[in-house]
Amino acid sequence: MELNVFSTEQWMTDHEGSAIFNLTDTCVRPLMLSELQAMDHDHLLDHITMDYGTIAGDPRLRKEISALYENADIDNITLANGCNEANKLVIETLLEKGDRVITFTPGYQLFTSYPESMGCCVTALKLYEEKGWLPDETELGKAFEQPVKLVILNQPNNPTGTVFPLALQDKLVVLCRKWNAWLLVDEVYRTPQLPSVSDSYAYGISTASLSKTMGLAGLRLGWIKGPEDLIHAINYRRDYSLISTGPLIDTLGLVAMQNREFLQKRADSIISRARQAVSEWLETENKCSLIMPKTGTVSFLRYDADIPSAELCEQLQEQYGVFFVPGSCFGCEHHVRLSFTKDPEYMKEGLQRFSQYLRESGK
Amino acid sequence: MELNVFSTEQWMTDHEGSAIFNLTDTCVRPLMLSELQAMDHDHLLDHITMDYGTIAGDPRLRKEISALYENADIDNITLANGCNEANKLVIETLLEKGDRVITFTPGYQLFTSYPESMGCCVTALKLYEEKGWLPDETELGKAFEQPVKLVILNQPNNPTGTVFPLALQDKLVVLCRKWNAWLLVDEVYRTPQLPSVSDSYAYGISTASLSKTMGLAGLRLGWIKGPEDLIHAINYRRDYSLISTGPLIDTLGLVAMQNREFLQKRADSIISRARQAVSEWLETENKCSLIMPKTGTVSFLRYDADIPSAELCEQLQEQYGVFFVPGSCFGCEHHVRLSFTKDPEYMKEGLQRFSQYLRESGK
Numbered sequence: 001m002e003l004n005v006f007s008t009e010q011w012m013t014d015h016e017g018s019a020i021f022n023l024t025d026t027c028v029r030p031l032m033l034s035e036l037q038a039m040d041h042d043h044l045l046d047h048i049t050m051d052y053g054t055i056a057g058d059p060r061l062r063k064e065i066s067a068l069y070e071n072a073d074i075d076n077i078t079l080a081n082g083c084n085e086a087n088k089l090v091i092e093t094l095l096e097k098g099d100r101v102i103t104f105t106p107g108y109q110l111f112t113s114y115p116e117s118m119g120c121c122v123t124a125l126k127l128y129e130e131k132g133w134l135p136d137e138t139e140l141g142k143a144f145e146q147p148v149k150l151v152i153l154n155q156p157n158n159p160t161g162t163v164f165p166l167a168l169q170d171k172l173v174v175l176c177r178k179w180n181a182w183l184l185v186d187e188v189y190r191t192p193q194l195p196s197v198s199d200s201y202a203y204g205i206s207t208a209s210l211s212k213t214m215g216l217a218g219l220r221l222g223w224i225k226g227p228e229d230l231i232h233a234i235n236y237r238r239d240y241s242l243i244s245t246g247p248l249i250d251t252l253g254l255v256a257m258q259n260r261e262f263l264q265k266r267a268d269s270i271i272s273r274a275r276q277a278v279s280e281w282l283e284t285e286n287k288c289s290l291i292m293p294k295t296g297t298v299s300f301l302r303y304d305a306d307i308p309s310a311e312l313c314e315q316l317q318e319q320y321g322v323f324f325v326p327g328s329c330f331g332c333e334h335h336v337r338l339s340f341t342k343d344p345e346y347m348k349e350g351l352q353r354f355s356q357y358l359r360e361s362g363k
Numbered sequence: 364m365e366l367n368v369f370s371t372e373q374w375m376t377d378h379e380g381s382a383i384f385n386l387t388d389t390c391v392r393p394l395m396l397s398e399l400q401a402m403d404h405d406h407l408l409d410h411i412t413m414d415y416g417t418i419a420g421d422p423r424l425r426k427e428i429s430a431l432y433e434n435a436d437i438d439n440i441t442l443a444n445g446c447n448e449a450n451k452l453v454i455e456t457l458l459e460k461g462d463r464v465i466t467f468t469p470g471y472q473l474f475t476s477y478p479e480s481m482g483c484c485v486t487a488l489k490l491y492e493e494k495g496w497l498p499d500e501t502e503l504g505k506a507f508e509q510p511v512k513l514v515i516l517n518q519p520n521n522p523t524g525t526v527f528p529l530a531l532q533d534k535l536v537v538l539c540r541k542w543n544a545w546l547l548v549d550e551v552y553r554t555p556q557l558p559s560v561s562d563s564y565a566y567g568i569s570t571a572s573l574s575k576t577m578g579l580a581g582l583r584l585g586w587i588k589g590p591e592d593l594i595h596a597i598n599y600r601r602d603y604s605l606i607s608t609g610p611l612i613d614t615l616g617l618v619a620m621q622n623r624e625f626l627q628k629r630a631d632s633i634i635s636r637a638r639q640a641v642s643e644w645l646e647t648e649n650k651c652s653l654i655m656p657k658t659g660t661v662s663f664l665r666y667d668a669d670i671p672s673a674e675l676c677e678q679l680q681e682q683y684g685v686f687f688v689p690g691s692c693f694g695c696e697h698h699v700r701l702s703f704t705k706d707p708e709y710m711k712e713g714l715q716r717f718s719q720y721l722r723e724s725g726k
Contacts, residue, residue, distance in 0.1 A: 001455050001481060009602035013418045033411035033611060048396035050581030055376045081444045081583075085604040092364050114603055118364060218413030220444075220609040239372035240477055241448040241604075246583040248396060249612075 003117040006109055007329040008337075015313075020321025021350030026158065026189075026297050028215045028270045028341045031263075036216070036252060039259045044251050053247030056235055057223075061250050064257035065223050068192075069206065070199040075228045078235055079245045079253075083188040083209035083222040084110060089234050089241075090184050090205055090224060091150070095120050099149035104135060106159055106300065106330035108186065111152040120149075124331075129302065132291055133160040134168065140175065148181040155197055156189040159330050159337040160300040161293025163194065173201045188212050188222075189296035192264060198225060205230065210256055212297055213267035221245060221253045271297060274340035277347040285351070287358045290338070300327070301338040305358055309333055315361070320353040366480040369472055370692035371700075378676075383684025384713030389521070389552075389660050391578045391633045391704045394626075399579070399615060402622045407614050416610030419598050420586075424613050427620035428586050431555075432569065433562040438591045441598055442608045442616075446551040446572035446585040447473060452597050452604075453547050453568055453587060454513070458483050462512035467498060469522055469663065469693035471549065474515040483512075487694075492665065495654055496523040497531065503538065511544040518560055519552040522693050522700040523663040524656025526557065536564045551575050551585075552659035555627060561588060568593065573619055575660055576630035584608060584616045634660060637703035640710040648714070650721045653701070663690070664701040668721055672696055678724070683716040 016022065037045060056062070057079035066072040080086040087110055095101070097119035103111040105124040112122045123143050127133045151172070156163050164172065176183050184205045185197040189212055198204030209222035224234060238244075245253075256263060275292070278299075282290060287304045301324075305312065309326030313336060316322050327335030342350075379385065400408060419425070420442035429435040443449040450473055458464070460482035466474040468487040475485045486506050490496045514535070519526050527535065539546050547568045548560040552575055561567030572585035587597060601607075608616075619626060638655070641662075645653060650667045664687075668675065672689030676699060679685050690698030705713075 001459060003455075003600055003603065005599050006602035009418075009606065010599070013602075027414065030412050030414040033413055034409065036413065046397065048581070049393050050396055050399065050579050051390065051393040052580045055372075081605045081608075084602070084606055088604050092366075096364060110603055216413050217415045218411070218609040218611050220605060220607065220612070236368050236373070237366055239369035239376075239447070240366065240473055241451050242444045242583060243372065243447055244583065245444075246581045248581050248615075249583070252611075 001117055004109070004113040006113065008109060008325055011325050011329050015317060015323055019317065019323030021346065021353060022323045022342070023347065023350045024324045024337045024339050025341050026339050027212050027217050028267045028297060030215045030217060033218075036255060039262075040255045044255060048247050048251055050248065052244045053250055055244045057245060058247065058250035058254060061254040061257065064254060065225070069196050069225055072225050076225050076231060078224050078231050078238070079250070080222045080224065080238075081220040081242055081245060082211060083186060083207050085242070086207040086209070086222040086224045087111075087184065087186055088114060089237060090207065090226070091115055091118070093230065093234050093237055094150055094182050100147060101150045101152065102143050102148055103152040104154070104157070106327070106332040106335075108154050108158045109329070111154065111186075115150070127157070127160065127162075129291065133157065133162040133300070134164065137168075137171070140172070144175040144178055148176070148179045150182045150184060151176055152184045152186070153197065154186045155194075156293055156296035156298070158189065158298055159325070159327075159335075160291065161189070161296045161298045162291065163294060169197055169200070176201060176203065189298065191268075191295045194295060196225075202227065210253060213271070214256055214260075214263050215267065216256055219249055219252055219256070221249050270343075271340045273344045274342055274347050277344040278338065278340065278351065281348065281351040281355075285355050285358075297339050297341050299338050299340070300330075300332070300335045302335050303358065305361065307361070309336060312336070316354060316357050320357050322350050322353050322357070364480055367472070367476040369476065371472060371688055374688050374692050378680060378686055382680065382686030384709065384716060385686045385705070386710065386713045386717075387687045387700050387702055388704050389702050390575050390580050391630045391660060393578045393580060396581075399618060402625075403618045407618060411610050411614055413611065415607045416613055418607045420608060421610065421613035421617060424617040424620065427617060428588070432559050432588055435588050439588050439594060441587050441594050441601070442613070443585045443587065443601075444583040444605055444608060445574060446549060446570050448605070449570040449572070449585040449587045450474070450547065450549055451477060452600055453570065453589070454478055454481070456593065456597050456600055457513055457545050463510060464513045464515065465506050465511055466515040467517070467520070469690070469695040469698075471517050471521045472692070474517065474549075478513070490520070490523065490525075492654065496520065496525040496663070497527065500531075500534070503535070507538040507541055511539070511542045513545045513547060514539055515547045515549070516560065517549045518557075519656055519659035519661070521552065522661055522688070522690075522698075523654065524552070524659045524661045525654065526657060532560055532563065539564060539566065552661065554631075554658045557658060559588075565590070573616060576634075577619055577623075577626050578630065579619055582612055582615055582619070584612050633706075634703045636707045637705055637710050640707040641701065641703065641714065644711065644714040644718075648718050648721075660702050660704050662701050662703070663693075663695070663698045665698050666721065668724065670724070672699060675699070679717060679720050683720050685713050685716050685720070
């Protein structure tokens, strides 16, 4: 089945290993396994049998996850190996060749390339930087003049980090209702203060994982929250791939969720100090500008230099060891993805090197 | 994307929990996590950072896996969350709508239903019980008169447990060469004494996992061995789903592989004692017959009673607590899948209950 190379992921794979200053990694500093084990106050890890576990996922874990939503119980939740797989399972379950899909750009490539690979017709509505990375409402309305099967929203968006204001979310839900369109909201960057868009709509679906703010990408644990019938259909489909996430990952996921408040505080502290470092740097760097997102770990930095983003990123990494994913991976030039996941001193040093590059390259 | 319910997996999900005598489970008695941890003599688990790890999989683990084959190195290996996902990744990567696929029946449903879901044309060649669960060679030859894109073989077969004799394997490879057809061999039940069919053909692919004989289904760790170009293409596709299996699963998989000899001996002992119990029981039960496979954990038991297999399995479990997957899940009536994974006393008690059911039901 033809499928485009996933530019962002391949850029990460090809460049991450040689980075000295990784200013683009979307996960807060990962925990050590031993740190997570130390949070297992009930000694759940001492009693794990390495069979398939509960196929739909440990009910205790699904219970904890359902509490992240206003209107979910465990039958509204199923698990996957990360949020990408969760998204893929939803897309495969809902779409047939020829279906219309609406998503947004710059955005995460999976939302366009995967439905296209299935023969769907994808409209990627532009997010305008001058509107704070929001769509044009007239264009949005027009996109719903024809039948729509699925809308895919990334909230906060990757790479811009921005969130649709409540009024725009409401408008989007009204438009979805017109066609009973499914609304898949990838909320992998969601923090607790943000409501889930999926809660406001009967055909709303939320996907997320423990990878980003929880610092546990190594668990590869994601989930899907949605209407019970859809969750059943996805569970049938999971028999053809992962079958289950297994009792070890489920138990470690449960331990993480039991300690969510602590992990979230840790993330908030890392993110806010990194944001502060970026804000201070921006005051000194007039060749760059940023629409600072209100939450999450990613943002989309604009640079004022006459060089395509992929070339800039290659040069910058080669000469200064500073690693960004270029805007070209998100279909938007003269930007790089800048994240808020590292210690402030590290961020400052990396950003200063970027400034030095911009000065010396003279573009 | 339309996809049939996976009958075997759903039967397992629906019935396994209430089984008293599970005589159909394909995995030898699972290890406890603590047993696996105790095998970590190099203390690899003490130093795991919970990030994405090496995206294509820990090279040390891929090295250990490559040693299971005659002609593989680490670039011929990629990882997946279990063998089903490994198969699915291969199928998705190789096939386009309209492609012809050859597989065998009774067999594992994924090999027919998943390509069919993609719009492929699947020929499932019959395995004849009277030929020792082998295909008719004339029918096999005829199936290759038209172009073939992919052949999927399960070796040992699930559910029959049988293995193609070497001469038939060679013939199959010759037929594949005619069309440069890919040959995917699901070797999840392979034991070390069996050569890998994939080693004998340039377009050969092997999939497997640690679930069955290693007793580690809970790791959900499978792999694909194939030509390097194909592995690259699959790695691109993995960016859209699992991304990586993660450093924790990779490390535990490495520990298991480092202790493979011990784990294999453990499996051999469990399997041979269970086979012995089945053989002894068969001498006393004239309503049942079995082509005893030479290796692996599964077999396909024929019963002489006038009742469809699903109904028999429902009644048997309800009345006697004995759990089998019915032949109907594999498209072959009047059989049940019987596995060699439990202690002999447990096997004997379950089989005697089955005999009692057959006597009392009077069918």
